[in-house]
Amino acid sequence: MKKKIVVCTDLGPALSLLTLRDDLDVVVWPDAVDTECPRAWLLKNVQGASGLVVCFKERVDGEVIKAAGPGLRAVSTISVGYDHIDLPLLASRNIQVGYTPDVLTDAVADSAVMLALMASRRTNLTTSVVTSNAWSAFQWTPFALSAPQLSTTPFSAKRTVGFLGFGRIAQAVLRRLTFGFGVSDTIYTPRPEAPPQVMRDAELLRGLMPNLHSLRAVDMHTLAADSDFLFVLAPGGEATRHLIDESFLRRMKPTSVLVNNGRGSVVDSTALAKALKEGWIWGAGLDVIEEEPHVGVGHVLLAEPEVREKCVVVPHLGSATHDTRAEMARLTAVNVLRGVDGEQMESGLDLGRWQ
Amino acid sequence: MKKKIVVCTDLGPALSLLTLRDDLDVVVWPDAVDTECPRAWLLKNVQGASGLVVCFKERVDGEVIKAAGPGLRAVSTISVGYDHIDLPLLASRNIQVGYTPDVLTDAVADSAVMLALMASRRTNLTTSVVTSNAWSAFQWTPFALSAPQLSTTPFSAKRTVGFLGFGRIAQAVLRRLTFGFGVSDTIYTPRPEAPPQVMRDAELLRGLMPNLHSLRAVDMHTLAADSDFLFVLAPGGEATRHLIDESFLRRMKPTSVLVNNGRGSVVDSTALAKALKEGWIWGAGLDVIEEEPHVGVGHVLLAEPEVREKCVVVPHLGSATHDTRAEMARLTAVNVLRGVDGEQMESGLDLGRWQ
Structure with a gap:
């Protein structure tokens, strides 16, 4: 049979x-x-x-x-x-x-870099200049619609990326940013229960030098304060719920960008909406979001134009290639x-x- | 005085x-x-x-x-x-x-990579799933909304990027794609009047090995047929007007992506709209566009949903960081x-x- x-x-x-x-x-x-x-x-x-x-x-x-x-x-x-x-x-x-x-590592890493670029360049806002028919009357001035830059340049040589969750996908993102975009410094928060990964970090850093200048395990305060681009790639569950909350977001820079390809529950949506609206941070790119897939224009991150234009939300398609x-x-x-x-x-x- | x-x-x-x-x-x-x-x-x-x-x-x-x-x-x-x-x-x-x-090379290269990712992942379409309140009823199937992948992977190790216009910005894009995303092969069309740049190409390839396997000057036919991602970074003017026309676009792959950070006049908008609507190519990301800034929802690339959802248009902000x-x-x-x-x-x- x-x-x-x-x-x-x-x-x-x-x-x-x-x-x-x-x-x-x-x-x-x-x-x-x-x-x-x-x-x-x-x-x-x-x-x-x-x-x-x-x-x-x-x-x-x-x-x-x-x-x-x-x-x-x-x-x-x-x-x-x-x-x-x-x-x-x-x-x-x-x-x-x-x-x-493992097999989706590269696809998700691509998505994370895309969201970092979209959130920094605020593509919801800039593309709407075209689709709202405002481009022809737009007043061009040198700093209008200008944005934080992901890549380093000869005249701006330092960029710190932070990772909440530093597994395979995070390391694939880091390779893209270091080799491709010249990012110079990396910080991450280790899992509380894990022993320090001194050997792994030394090997990683060696593989990314001379592009990468530093790779350090830090506490949450430093992660918030020092990251120009912060990638959330942590798993869900109670242990990580709302690790990115109001007090974390208040410590970030007004030019910093938050990307979440981990789990929606790690980021407090209400706090993030407030942070975007009041300018505590520059922008956010989310492939995952609390309460997905029950998320629409009534969601706190999409309801108000001042928030929506700084916040890209993709419906959990990081691995969808x-x-x-x-x-x-x-x-x-x-x-x-x-x-x-x-x-x-x-x-x-x-x-x-x-x- | x-x-x-x-x-x-x-x-x-x-x-x-x-x-x-x-x-x-x-x-x-x-x-x-x-x-x-x-x-x-x-x-x-x-x-x-x-x-x-x-x-x-x-x-x-x-x-x-x-x-x-x-x-x-x-x-x-x-x-x-x-x-x-x-x-x-x-x-x-x-x-x-x-x-x-020169000083804007890195900012524009970032924009080109962003547009390549947005056009391949079709972010106009995918973000509208959220903003049109369709996410909660969305039927998840493994290949729904899946897209061409920019990066190579261990199970898909070849990616060819093409450049129309291969100057400083193109080379900065190439560095990002090769080192960051594992792109394996590069083709470009040389300027008609220029002598072959054999020494420059050999040096470039040496600098990008072992990531990059090949770097070749090709004709327009090959550029169209072989590029998985095609970056237009050519200057404007009569010599380059509508180099990307209907016959060029018909030769491209149905999975290929077009990015224009050069000049709008190089790409025939009407032909591109047809190519997107009929599926000759996968998607397009445009920082420049014919007749800018007089471009709004009446434009041939924005008027129809079947075109608009495959075409990202940013109002010429490549260097705006x-x-x-x-x-x-x-x-x-x-x-x-x-x-x-x-x-x-x-x-x-x-x-x-x-x-």
């Missing part, structure tokens, strides 16, 4: 990695290209499945596991996050869980195949702490 | 380089911070001036020179361009002309001082061909 794999999401060309296998029965949510999989379809079709492919929108909980029955060996999600999956439960059943970290999503799909397909075949996944979560 | 310097534009703090000199009478257009200098004010106040400071909005022609009288020794413009200045006339009167090239505009102002002030003092300008035009 063929093993069954249920696919709730669009894998693009990588689906053929599954369908080309004669020994598998692959059941795909028929409208996967355009819509999210309804819960009812999942619960009905998952019965008897050996493998399950989901995105972060499908909750994989007791109900799904029960509906699947005892044959389920692999759950593979096309995402870095796994909050939607009941890990202790799957661990107790010896079901492998695959996910797709053709190449990266295709690689995430490939990895998701390979993970579920390995799991169903009883092999170790190419990129599987370590569930040891629950086993 | 004090020498008179007439200043039509805002020099910011650099104005003090002039006003601190006791031997000068500095006359400044009183509303320079907010508005352009009226022609009548210029003509009235320029009488008897030794030096004149302008921006690109002030035509310096026979009328102005006549109004100034025979004492005029220096005209200094806070711009790279000098189309607004009657160079043969000033040359014939031995009046020095100062301008501000605090640091760069301040340096341009400093250079403009120093140039006029040198000219009035009878010394060679720090950055003066060579008027030899008219003398």
Whole structure:
């Protein structure tokens, strides 16, 4: 009898990695290209499945596991996050869980640099000069609409970037800024529980010299006060909730720019709106935002023109490139195949702490 | 008697380089911070001036020179361009002309990278998902709103960038893309009249290796067909008018992105609108545009949603950063001082061909 794999999401060309296998029965949510999989379809079709492919929108909980029955060996999600999956439960059943970290590092780093440039150049405001038909009457003066500059120049040779969360994506952003834009100094806040990463930092700095002059772990006060561009790349959860709050934002420079590609909950939206409106900081670029996706023009960061023109909000598309999503799909397909075949996944979560 | 310097534009703090000199009478257009200098004010106040400071909005022609009288020794413009200045006339009167090239290279290169990222990620479209209140009902699927990726990755290691116009700014863009984003291959079209720059290219390539794998001069056909990201950084004028036309755009890839930080006249707007609407290319980012500044929502690139969502238009602000505009102002002030003092300008035009 063929093993069954249920696919709730669009894998693009990588689906053929599954369908080309004669020994598998692959059941795909028929409208996967355009819509999210309804819960009812999942619960009905998952019965008897050996493998399950989901995105972060499908909750994989007791109900799904029960509906699947005892044959389920692999759950593979096309995402870095796994909050939607009941890990202790799957661990107790010896079901492998695959996910797709690392492959989206470059796409998200590109997005962070884009948001830094858009927020510093205030593109919401400047493009609206054109679309509000104001360009032809615009009075050109040398400093009108001028902005903080991301890159260093021979006549302005120091730029400090700060990172809240200094993992793979942050380091990919740093490589872009140091080598590409001449950024000279870097500060970050280490995780409270982690030992000092002296060796790692020395190696990083060596790899980025002579462009980068310094790389230092600092406290939150210094991070706020010294960053010309501050990148939030920390994970969500209670430990990081509202780390960027009113007192942090008040310590920043009026020319500084905030970028969030981490999690929306790290930045207090109400405080940020106040900071932008009153000019405590220059601008913000957000790929993630509190209460997403339930964010529209009524949101505190979008409701008022004085805030909106300084704040770019993109709907969580940091990793949304053709190449990266295709690689995430490939990895998701390979993970579920390995799991169903009883092999170790190419990129599987370590569930040891629950086993 | 004090020498008179007439200043039509805002020099910011650099104005003090002039006003601190006791031997000068500095006359400044009183509303320079907010508005352009009226022609009548210029003509009235320029009488008897030794030096004149302008921006690109002030035509310096026979009328102005006549109004100034025979004492005029220096005209200094806070711009790279000098189309607004009657160079043969000033040359014939031995009046020095100062301008501000080079200093804006980094600011414009930043803008070009920003536009490349915005056009590839289609930020007009993606931010409108938020501002049109569509995010909460948005159906997340892995390839929805996905885009071409600027950076290379371990699983997608080739990216070709093309340049129409390969001067200082282009090379600054290339440094950002190669070192920062891992771009692997570069092509450009040489100026028709120029000899092959074999030595320069070899040196450039050596400086960008091992990141950059190739740097080649190509014809327009190859530039169109092979560029994943195409940067227009050519000067204006009849020689470059509509070099990017319908036949060029038809040869590009459906995933390719066009960026124009050169001159609006190089790109045929009507052809570009068609290319975007019909999907010949992916997107466009424009800091300059035909008929600017008389461009509003009626423009062919802004009138239709299917075009507008793929086309970012910024109102010619490539060099508009605090640091760069301040340096341009400093250079403009120093140039006029040198000219009035009878010394060679720090950055003066060579008027030899008219003398």
